[in-house]
Structures are given as C-alpha cells and as structure tokens.
Amino acid sequence: MAAAMKLHSAMLFYILVYMDLFSFTISTLPNKYFSTKTPYAWTHPVPKPVEDELYYLKDIKGKACSAVHASAVIRHGARYPGLDDVQEISAVHDKLVLAMEPNINPELYNWVNRFPSNNNKALSSLGESEQEALGRRIATKLSTLFSDEDTSNFRFLVSSQERTKQSAAAFYEGFSSTIYGGEEAEDDFDSEVNDQLLRFFSLCAKYVFSVESNKTAFKEYFDFLSNERVVRIKEKIDKKLDIGPDVLTTANIRLIYLVCGYETAVYDSSPWCSLLDESDMEILEYLGDLKHYYKNGYGYNITWQQSCPLVSEIFATMDETIMDIENADDGEEPGGLLVGQFAFGHAETLGPLYSALGLFNDTLPLRADNYHQQSQRLFRTSNILPFSGNILFVLYECVPDEFGEDEEIEEADYYLRMFVNEEPALIPGCEELYCPYNVVRDYYHDFVDQCHFKKLCQRSEVKDEL
Numbered sequence: 001m002a003a004a005m006k007l008h009s010a011m012l013f014y015i016l017v018y019m020d021l022f023s024f025t026i027s028t029l030p031n032k033y034f035s036t037k038t039p040y041a042w043t044h045p046v047p048k049p050v051e052d053e054l055y056y057l058k059d060i061k062g063k064a065c066s067a068v069h070a071s072a073v074i075r076h077g078a079r080y081p082g083l084d085d086v087q088e089i090s091a092v093h094d095k096l097v098l099a100m101e102p103n104i105n106p107e108l109y110n111w112v113n114r115f116p117s118n119n120n121k122a123l124s125s126l127g128e129s130e131q132e133a134l135g136r137r138i139a140t141k142l143s144t145l146f147s148d149e150d151t152s153n154f155r156f157l158v159s160s161q162e163r164t165k166q167s168a169a170a171f172y173e174g175f176s177s178t179i180y181g182g183e184e185a186e187d188d189f190d191s192e193v194n195d196q197l198l199r200f201f202s203l204c205a206k207y208v209f210s211v212e213s214n215k216t217a218f219k220e221y222f223d224f225l226s227n228e229r230v231v232r233i234k235e236k237i238d239k240k241l242d243i244g245p246d247v248l249t250t251a252n253i254r255l256i257y258l259v260c261g262y263e264t265a266v267y268d269s270s271p272w273c274s275l276l277d278e279s280d281m282e283i284l285e286y287l288g289d290l291k292h293y294y295k296n297g298y299g300y301n302i303t304w305q306q307s308c309p310l311v312s313e314i315f316a317t318m319d320e321t322i323m324d325i326e327n328a329d330d331g332e333e334p335g336g337l338l339v340g341q342f343a344f345g346h347a348e349t350l351g352p353l354y355s356a357l358g359l360f361n362d363t364l365p366l367r368a369d370n371y372h373q374q375s376q377r378l379f380r381t382s383n384i385l386p387f388s389g390n391i392l393f394v395l396y397e398c399v400p401d402e403f404g405e406d407e408e409i410e411e412a413d414y415y416l417r418m419f420v421n422e423e424p425a426l427i428p429g430c431e432e433l434y435c436p437y438n439v440v441r442d443y444y445h446d447f448v449d450q451c452h453f454k455k456l457c458q459r460s461e462v463k464d465e466l
C-alpha cells in the first residue's frame with residue numbers, strides 16, 4: 001500500500017513536472033529571435049556568478065596574476081518601443097479591425113495598445129532589472145578588485161540619451177549594493193556624459209550622410225523585405241486572418257514581429273505572436289541582421305572606423321592604469337587607481353566596436369540572396385546585440401610565482417581577457433583566451449594611435465551639395 005502510494009506520488013510528480021515544462025515551452029516559445037529587441041536573458045541565461053571568479057588568472061605558468069582594471073561597454077537595457085512604432089501598430093490594428101471578422105482571432109481583434117505614449121524609448125522595468133543584475137554579477141565576479149575602493153576609482157560614462165543614464169543608475173544600484181553591502185546610497189553616483197565616445201555615430205557626418213540616412217546603403221535590407229520568404233509570411237498571415245492581399249504590407253509584418261517581441265518583454269504575452277511561427281521569426285530575424293550589418297557592423301568601413309574614439313579611450317585608460325602601477329613607489333600599494341570603467345551606450349555603439357575589434361566577422365557578407373548560406377552566421381544580432389549586450393575587458397598584473405618578500409619584482413607582465421555577453425571570447429590576434437596586453441595593444445595600434453575622427457568623418461565635399 002505504502003509502495004503503491006509512493007509510486008503514485010512519484011508519477012504525479014513527473015506528470016506535474018512534464019506539464020510544467022510543457023506550458024513553459026508554450027508560453028516562452030517565440031522569444032529568441034527578436035534581433036536587437038531581444039531581452040538579454042532570452043539569449044543569455046547566465047549562471048549565478050561565483051565570487052572572484054574573474055579576479056585571478058591561474059593559467060599562466062610561473063606567474064601569479066590578479067585583476068587591476070576592468071573596462072566594460074554596455075548597451076542600455078530593454079526599453080519601450082519608440083513613439084513611431086507605438087502609433088504605427090495602432091494604425092495597423094485599425095486596418096485589421098476593418099478587414100477581419102472578430103471571431104477569427106478575438107484576442108487580436110480586441111487588442112488594446114497598452115504602450116504609454118510618453119515613454120519614447122525609455123527603459124522598461126525589465127531593462128532596469130537586467131542592468132541591476134549585470135551590475136551585481138560583475139561586482140561579484142571581481143569582488144576583490146572592487147571592494148574597499150573609493151567611488152572616485154570608478155568611472156561611469158553615459159550618452160546624452162535618458163535610457164543610458166537610467167541603465168547606468170540601475171547598474172550602479174546592483175554594483176554598489178554588492179560591493180558596499182547595500183548601505184551606500186545612490187547619492188554619490190556620478191556619471192559623465194560623453195557622446196563623442198558613445199554616440200560617435202551621430203557626430204560622424206560621413207556616416208550619417210553616406211549610410212544612416214542613405215536608403216541605397218540599405219539595399220540588401222529592402223531587397224529582403226520584398227524577398228519571397230517575407231512575402232510568403234505575409235500571405236500566410238493574410239490567410240490566417242482571412243483578409244485580402246492589400247491590407248498588410250511586408251513592412252507591417254516586420255512591425256508585427258517587433259511588437260510581438262516588445263509586448264512579450266513588457267507584458268509577458270502578445271496576441272501578435274499568434275501570427276508568427278518559429279521559422280517566420282528566423283526569417284524576420286535575418287531581416288534585422290541585414291539592417292544592422294550595414295548600420296552597425298561590417299557592411300561599410302566607415303560604420304566601424306568611426307568607433308575609434310571609443311577603442312582609443314579603452315586602451316588609453318588601460319595604458320594609464322599600467323603607468324600608474326609602474327610609477328607607484330616601490331613596495332607601496334598604488335592608491336587612486338581607476339579600477340573600473342563602465343560605459344553605457346547603444347546598439348550603434350556596441351556593434352561598430354565589435355566590428356572594429358574584428359569580432360563576429362563572417363567570411364561572406366550578409367545579403368538578401370544568401371539567407372540559406374548564412375544559417376550559421378556569427379553576426380546574429382539576437383545573440384550579439386540584445387538589450388544589455390556587453391563587452392568586458394579585464395586587465396591582469398602578473399608577477400613571478402615564487403618571489404619572496406624582499407626580492408625585487410623585476411618586471412610585471414600584463415595580460416588581458418575579454419568577455420562578450422559574459423562569455424570568455426578570443427581576442428583577435430591572440431592564441432589563447434588570455435593574451436599579453438602588449439600583443440593586443442600592438443594589434444589595434446592603428447586604431448588606437450591613429451584615430452583622426454574629424455578627418456575620417458568629413459563628408460567628401462564634391463557633388464554632395466548639389
């Protein structure tokens with residue numbers, strides 16, 4: 001009897017677990033492929049951080065290495081849609097209500113636009129918690145580097161946009177409560193606005209005119225928008241809603257896909273998602289990748305070259321840290337070192353930075369006609385440029401393993417590690433996941449030391465004015 005009961009409850013347990021998994025799968029199915037509108041955790045379910053997991057570098061023979069500086073560039077957290085998209089989805093809904101029967105898809109028919117109209121691209125509460133959690137994790141992983149440091153030994157850089165300031169503040173809340181134990185108030189949080197470093201794309205005239213505001217520059221994107229793959233999605237939706245072919249455009253399909261993502265992120269579900277299958281999502285994700293490949297990636301040289309002020313700054317700051325350590329009096333702990341630099345920007349900041357560093361560089365350019373060949377592409381924005389996407393450099397000082405108290409340290413070596421979205425990543429030009437600082441510094445030498453932003457960003461004068 002007891003055994004039967006036991007068996008029974010075990011079965012019940014499995015059934016419950018199974019049902020739970022099942023419903024979980026259903027409710028979270030379409031949430032990986034939202035390109036740059038993907039919340040961080042949907043593509044990066046990160047494990048709980050371990051204290052000081054990044055503080056020591058243990059792999060280098062004969063040397064003891066510990067972190068002396070960390071530098072991160074972080075995209076703002078999940079945000080509300082822009083006002084244009086909010087108004088446009090209402091217009092699309094109005095068209096549908098006129099064209100469709102209410103009982104075909106009642107949830108969609110009765111949909112109400114819940115996005116407030118006064119939060120143009122402001123951070124959502126999901127975005128805040130993404131940033132706060134990221135701040136906690138980075139603080140935990142480098143706990144010994146950051147704890148006991150004065151707030152003046154951290155530098156927070158933001159762009160002029162509200163959402164990067166909101167992101168920095170949320171990050172700082174998680175960061176400071178981890179290293180100071182929750183007491184430290186937010187009052188002493190100070191950030192510097194620097195658009196030259198974080199919004200170079202709006203200051204670089206050559207980029208603005210030849211890429212950003214130039215429709216021809218996005219030919220591959222527009223070609224794919226009218227590609228048969230996207231047209232077939234539209235026809236499938238027309239059929240699902242039993243509406244004529246002239247109600248929706250392929251541009252509307254892209255908006256429906258975006259709103260499905262935004263609504264799922266903010267309100268957990270969206271009736272717009274019922275119109276799209278997983279394979280549709282993958283196709284629409286590629287549409288997003290095409291746009292960002294040309295806008296924020298390898299598509300045009302100026303797109304990544306214009307990020308040189310940021311690349312320069314990252315390395316200049318590390319150079320200074322090393323100099324400060326070297327110049328500190330013998331035997332004395334150098335005080336006042338900048339131990340952490342955290343810069344909060346945009347997809348348009350992080351994408352060009354990735355490309356300037358040579359990350360996610362596919363052999364074949366992304367084009368409208370090679371969707372199939374690109375199924376394993378590196379430049380997949382849902383993975384590399386989600387909300388709160390981030391790149392982190394950790395600089396280590398290494399000393400010989402067995403030096404005694406009174407032995408003089410001949411020469412310290414510096415090593416660098418890079419993490420992209422919190423995963424260790426190979427720095428181009430390096431053979432291991434940790435790399436001598438000088439090797440990296442030399443590899444990007446042109447970029448760091450030859451950054452002539454003004455000259456680079458001049459519009460070619462001829463003919464432009466005509």
Ligand SMILES: *[C@@H]1O[C@H](CO)[C@@H](O)[C@H](O)[C@H]1NC(C)=O
Nearest residue numbers: 209210211214215216217218
């Ligand atoms: C717009 O982009 C196309 C394609 O790259 C290019 O040929 C053209 O020169 C660009 N226009 C301007 C004003 O730069």
Ligand SMILES: *[C@@H]1O[C@H](CO)[C@@H](O)[C@H](O)[C@H]1NC(C)=O
Nearest residue numbers: 298299300301302303304305
């Ligand atoms: C763009 O940059 C790449 C790599 O640095 C170079 O090989 C190529 O010639 C450049 N293309 C143009 C059009 O300047």
Ligand SMILES: *[C@@H]1O[C@H](CO)[C@@H](O)[C@H](O)[C@H]1NC(C)=O
Nearest residue numbers: 304355356357358361362363
């Ligand atoms: C990207 O890869 C291509 C070919 O593999 C190479 O020619 C190009 O220089 C790379 N671009 C950058 C910016 O590293």
